[in-house]
Each structure stands twice: as C-alpha cells, then as structure tokens.
Amino acid sequence: GLSYTWIFNNNTLYVQEDSRRFVSQGTGNLYIAKVEASDVGNYTCVVTNPKAERSVQGPPTPLTLRGDGVMGEYEPKIEARFPETTYAAKGSSVQLECFALGK
Numbered sequence: 001g002l003s004y005t006w007i008f009n010n011n012t013l014y015v016q017e018d019s020r021r022f023v024s025q026g027t028g029n030l031y032i033a034k035v036e037a038s039d040v041g042n043y044t045c046v047v048t049n050p051k052a053e054r055s056v057q058g059p060p061t062p063l064t065l066r067g068d069g070v071m072g073e074y075e076p077k078i079e080a081r082f083p084e085t086t087y088a089a090k091g092s093s094v095q096l097e098c099f100a101l102g103k
Contacts (some may be wrong), residue, residue, distance in 0.1 A: 003048045004028035007057070009041040026097050032063075040065055 004023055006015040007064075015021055017029065022031045028047065033040055042060035088094045 001025075001069045002028075003050065005048070006030045007044045007046060010060075015043070024097055025095065035063070037065065037067070039063060044094070053072075 004025060004027075006023060007013075007017050015023070017023060020033045022097040023029070026030070028045055030043060030045070040063055042062050044060045046058050047058070085095060086096070
C-alpha cells in the first residue's frame with residue numbers, strides 16, 4: 001500500500017509524530033493537537049508507493065493562527081472509519097485508527 005509523510009516548511013526532514021502530531025496511514029491526514037505558534041508554516045504531503053519505488057509531493061498547505069483568539073467549537077464525537085471486515089494473517093500487525101474530537 002501507500003505510505004504518507006508530511007514535510008514542514010520545505011524542510012528535507014519529515015514531520016515527526018509525537019504526543020501532538022499523528023499521520024494517518026489510512027487517509028494521509030495530518031492531525032495536530034493543541035496547535036502552538038511553532039506549528040505555523042507550510043505543510044506538504046508526500047505519498048510513497050514502495051512497490052513502484054516512487055514518491056509524489058502535493059501542494060503546500062498553509063497553517064496560520066487566528067488573530068481574533070476565537071477557537072472553533074466542536075461537539076464531542078468519536079471518528080472511526082473502519083472497513084466492514086478487516087482481514088489479517090496470523091502473526092501480522094493490524095493498525096486501526098480512531099480519533100476522539102471535541103472540546
């Protein structure tokens with residue numbers, strides 16, 4: 001399958017996943033919790049097809065902070081996009097992604 005990574009401000013280093021940053025390998029989405037001023041900049045998604053040994057970069061997506069101090073309100077919800085059936089070979093690993101959103 002495809003793999004997804006993100007580049008920050010045209011840096012050659014990929015965005016490192018940590019307690020605030022997560023890259024979904026199911027959708028390619030980059031999730032950032034508790035955005036900080038240091039997160040402001042341009043993010044570029046890189047999609048890699050290991051079998052074809054090829055990578056493609058998308059256009060940069062700017063992240064800016066709102067100047068008015070208003071924070072979006074989100075109702076609490078669990079977001080899960082699981083296939084109806086997930087198959088796995090014995091001894092293999094399976095990754096299921098679930099996100100809790102809200103304020």
